[in-house]
Amino acid sequence: MLKVTNLEKDYELDETKIRALDDVSFELNDGEILGIMGQSGGGKTTLLMVLRGVEPFNGGMIELDGLTITPKSPDEDYRALKSKTAIHLQRNFGIWPGSAIENVIRRLYSHKVGHEALPSRKHPDYDDLYAQSMEFLKLVGLDHKAEHFTPVLSGGEKQRLLIARQLAANPKLLLLDEPATMTCPATKQQVLDTIKRVQQETGIKTIVVSHLPEIHSYLADRVIWLDEGKIIQQGKPGDLIKDFLKNMNPKVPLPKLKEDKVVIKVQDLCQRYFLVRQGEVLDIEDMNVEFRKGEITALIGPSGAGKTTLLHAMDGLIYPDEGEIYFSLDDDWVDVTIYNFKRMELRRRTSIMYQEFALYPNSLIRHQLAYKLGVKGMHVIENAEKKAKELGIPDDHLETLYRLTDVGGEEAQKALGEMGYPIDIIGTLFPSSSQEEVMRYAEPVFKAIKLPLSVLNAKPYQLSGGENVRAALALATITNPEYLLLDEPFGDLDPITLREVANALKNIADQLGTTIIFISHHMDFVNEVAHRAILIEDGDITMDGNPLDVTSKLIEIGHATYMEHAMVDYKIIKS
Known part of the structure; x- marks a missing residue:
């Protein structure tokens, strides 16, 4: 015993x-x-x-x-x-x-x-x-x-x-x-x-x-x-x-789409991965899909099916073998799969959260927001271009350096070393914004995600789990991005905190008009927060439509009988 x-x-x-x-x-x-x-x-x-x-x-x-x-x-x-x-x-x-x-x-x-x-x-x-x-x-x-x-x-x-x-x-x-x-x-x-x-x-x-x-x-x-x-x-x-x-907050209603405008087009995407001992482990062949403005879309499917590969191709972190991925930028289309300087402006208007998102534990939230505004705020591209010319940094290097601001950590440091740049070059090109700017941008975003402004003066360890996640969302949306890409950053949250996140995402889409694409293995979360769900299996889109229908199909093909055990009572409480 x-x-x-x-x-x-x-x-x-x-x-x-x-x-x-x-x-x-x-x-x-x-x-x-x-x-x-x-x-x-x-x-x-x-x-x-x-x-x-x-x-x-x-x-x-x-x-x-x-x-x-x-x-x-x-x-x-x-x-x-x-x-x-x-x-x-x-x-x-x-x-x-x-x-x-x-x-x-x-x-x-x-x-x-x-x-x-x-x-x-x-x-x-x-x-x-x-x-x-x-x-x-x-x-x-x-x-x-x-x-x-x-x-x-x-x-x-x-x-x-x-x-x-x-x-x-x-x-x-x-x-x-x-x-x-x-x-x-x-x-x-x-x-x-x-x-x-x-x-x-x-x-x-x-x-x-x-x-x-x-x-x-x-x-x-x-x-x-x-x-x-x-x-x-x-x-x-x-x-x-x-x-x-019973401690869950009530649901925020799913916002209605204000317009039926396509803003992302994935065309004929092909990507293959091989392992020496196993051969081909992923084959995305001629994938085609579109996303609309203000739409919240879930990408779901078995592990290793190609969801993260698609998302990383969309955020420009990997380059597909074939195909194009177009994002709407003002009155133009920008293909993120080929080098062009407009990709920097598109990246400025795009925010990304990964599975291993983390706030800096000993830094005030206001200081972390100041850094984010320094890389995503208005006019940062123009200012970085001027500074790069002074330092003799070519345009293609500047574009790569800017991409590293979305990577961070050891991966960014390694890339900087390989390029021959000092670690502080990012801060030189993209200095943090003033605290006045932080307050101006923070107020509408914090209001949208129901986060008190007092959080600005806190460090992450002083916040609850839900406040931490919403603070991370505030970082991702501080500059009112047009596009928000989420690679399952909420996979290990409890249901009460997850409800806070679901409500925050719906408020962001409704009040800021952000197009949101996220990966999740939480079927109840998908049903609650998404306008639409896309099922990806072995690199193919096999179903695209109503989230409840698509998640039910994934549960069926996965023989996930454990989902049946709590969902009846769970759904009664959650609704």
């Missing part, structure tokens, strides 16, 4: 003490799956890290199969706790580049040598290790992929391999943080069925953290609702989910 009693955990941030876990108590028996849900920042992942033994805690007690841990326990007790637990962290793909079975062999062999070495096939224990590893792969339904190299495994297969590796550690407690997050319905179904099968065949105690109510309804025997570090409620999934979702 796992018994947690009066658990407390404090963090110190800027000399301020924050209580992350407050008097948390519960029990978990062998053969049970316990779900933990709640809004972002409620303490769910912190609880898993404490139970894993990698985070100290300030008060209370953890008892697991004869082991007792308190804040004063010696290091060897914490090491014992680690040996009795296994954890799969959100968005973590900690696997080796060899074959699937070699990954499990490494984990088993580490029990003997203390690190994940791969023993020689001539090692006296190799055959036993191989046989044991195959049993773990069978348990997760991957025995037929035992010799496949991990880079060619699908997202769901990688998730199942991770579970096999965790089981190879022979844990007494399995901790899963957002299993199958950011994956399509079919992949989620594979992973959830694997978790069920593992629990049924091994009886291992399992704790699952997820923001998705339907996952808890499908998997969990009991659910804990954790908010601001406190247990609000414990009970059966159905009743608890209903109570949790």
Whole structure:
């Protein structure tokens, strides 16, 4: 049995003490799956890290199969706790580049040598290790992929391999943080069925953290609702989910399209990708699609179907093998697939958010908005052209440097190094705007997304999960972009925060007239926020139309039965 009693955990941030876990108590028996849900920042992942033994805690007690841990326990007790637990962290793909079975062999062999070495096939224990590893792969339904190299495994297969590796550690407690997050319905179904099968065949105690109510309804025997570090409620999934979702804001109505004007045209798009060991893995052939002004369009489909490839071709981050992509710019059309200087002005009027969007944690929101205005505001292109001429930077280099403002991070730094430019060249060409400009632009945008202006003087860690996401949306829309491209930046949000995002996007489209194209694996989110959904399978558009019809088709082809478990009650509350 796992018994947690009066658990407390404090963090110190800027000399301020924050209580992350407050008097948390519960029990978990062998053969049970316990779900933990709640809004972002409620303490769910912190609880898993404490139970894993990698985070100290300030008060209370953890008892697991004869082991007792308190804040004063010696290091060897914490090491014992680690040996009795296994954890799969959100968005973590900690696997080796060899074959699937070699990954499990490494984990088993580490029990003997203390690190994940791969023993020689001539090692006296190799055959036993191989046989044991195959049993773990069978348990997760991957025995037929035992010799496949991990880079060619699908997202769901990688998730199942991770579970096999965790089981190879022979844990007494399995901790899963957002299993199958950011994956399509079919992949989620594979992973959830694997978790069920593992629990049924091994009886291992399992704790699952997820923001998705339907996952808890499908998997969990009991659910804990954790908010601001406190247990609000414990009970059966159905009743608890209903109570949790009562905290959602009401829906903002989907705005009506004000005009039927085509503003984006994708024509005869072709893009192919190959992997040496697997051959062709994606083939987009003669894709044609159009988008209208002010329309909110969802791109959905199985993982690896070509959604992100299409979006990145549209934002100019990749160049297709063939085809054209035209954006309306004033009274002209600009093809983003070929170099022309008008692409800079188009990029200025386009905002992009990626899966791994992040605000700078120690920078005030007003300063981050000032930077964004410096690269997306009025007249920044003209000013950058003048500065580039002074510095002897050619036009094609300037266009590339401007593209890097939408990339950022290590990728941008690497590109600057390859081009031979210093890291601060972006700031030289595109200096931050004044705080007066920030206020002038921020007021209408903050009003549209229901964000108080006091957020301008806050740092991201001082904001709630919903405020953080809306602040990121404010960054993306501060200059009233004509086009907003979203590569699933909201995939790991709880339903309450997601409702805030849905309302914000609809207000942006309605009040700013922005054309929005987004990728999502959240079918309920798509149905709530989109005028239209496009289903992409294996590089082809196979369905285009009413979101409810298109999402239902994706659920059907993915055999995603988990979606049925919570959606009846879920939809009643959400509507």
